[in-house]
Amino acid sequence: MRQINSKAAAGTLLFGGVLGAATSASAGLTWTSAQVYMVAGNLWASTDLGTVLAGNTITGDGASLSLSPVTSSGFSLTSASTGGVWSIFDFTLNFSTDSATTISLAGNTAADSNYLTILDNATSSVVFSRYFGDASAWNSGDLTLGAGNYSVIINTGGVANGGTDTGDVLVFTVVPAPGAVALVGMAGLITGRRRKA
Numbered sequence: 001m002r003q004i005n006s007k008a009a010a011g012t013l014l015f016g017g018v019l020g021a022a023t024s025a026s027a028g029l030t031w032t033s034a035q036v037y038m039v040a041g042n043l044w045a046s047t048d049l050g051t052v053l054a055g056n057t058i059t060g061d062g063a064s065l066s067l068s069p070v071t072s073s074g075f076s077l078t079s080a081s082t083g084g085v086w087s088i089f090d091f092t093l094n095f096s097t098d099s100a101t102t103i104s105l106a107g108n109t110a111a112d113s114n115y116l117t118i119l120d121n122a123t124s125s126v127v128f129s130r131y132f133g134d135a136s137a138w139n140s141g142d143l144t145l146g147a148g149n150y151s152v153i154i155n156t157g158g159v160a161n162g163g164t165d166t167g168d169v170l171v172f173t174v175v176p177a178p179g180a181v182a183l184v185g186m187a188g189l190i191t192g193r194r195r196k197a
Contacts, residue, residue, distance in 0.1 A: 028101035029072055029174050032149070037089035039158075040065045040079075052093070060084050063159065065169075074103070074173040077154070080166045087158035088114065088169070094121070094151045102177070105140040107170040114154055116170065121149040142175055 034052035037045045041060015046052050055069040062084030068076045070093065079086055105116070105128065116138050118128040127145065130138045152172060159165045 028097050028099050028177075029095055029103075030098075031070060031072075031093060031095050033094045035090060035092040036067070038065045038067075038087070038091065039089065040086040041084065060086070072174060074171070076171045077107075077169040078167065079159070079169050081159045081164050083164065085159060086165075088154050091154040092151055094149065096149045097145050097147050099147055100144055102142050102144045102175040103140075104142055104173045104175050105138055105170065106173075107138040107168045108165075114158075114169065117151075117153045117155075118143070118145075119151040119153060120145075121151060138170060 057066040063086040
């Protein structure tokens with residue numbers, strides 16, 4: 001009996017420790033403000049952070065633009081066109097990081113004039129940028145940002161009448177810290193063992 005209690009206590013302590021560490025390790029990125037102007041037949045314009053974070057799809061004659069819900073794990077912005085016109089006049093999401101945070105960017109630059117920038121707002125320096133026609137598209141690989149305030153910006157993009165452009169305009173992913181992934185995995189194992197006991 002004493003041995004079972006000892007195991008349960010050890011499991012509880014370890015599980016509690018794992019949860020605390022995982023929460024701390026996964027913390028990092030917080031969305032702070034937004035400015036979005038997108039057109040696909042209808043204009044969607046919003047500077048209300050909650051409205052933008054909820055995501056939206058706008059459709060027009062043969063075109064659409066979709067922003068997924070924006071979470072601490074990232075978001076995706078996708079387009080579809082069979083000859084209609086869609087545009088992004090300005091798409092800016094501002095965020096802060098409280099510790100070193102790794103992000104990964106992917107997408108396509110096939111649209112007429114999109115350009116993408118990650119800006120360090122404290123120094124007004126460009127951390128990452130890609131322009132229409134860049135051979136490497138918008139794939140950044142893992143990009144580690146220090147603690148600070150940043151913006152992800154897409155400006156002046158679109159598809160001309162009669163053109164087609166379908167797919168991911170941008171996929172913004174927050175890469176989990178390796179320690180956080182391992183700790184969450186350990187928490188799952190410990191929970192499974194406790195249920196069996």
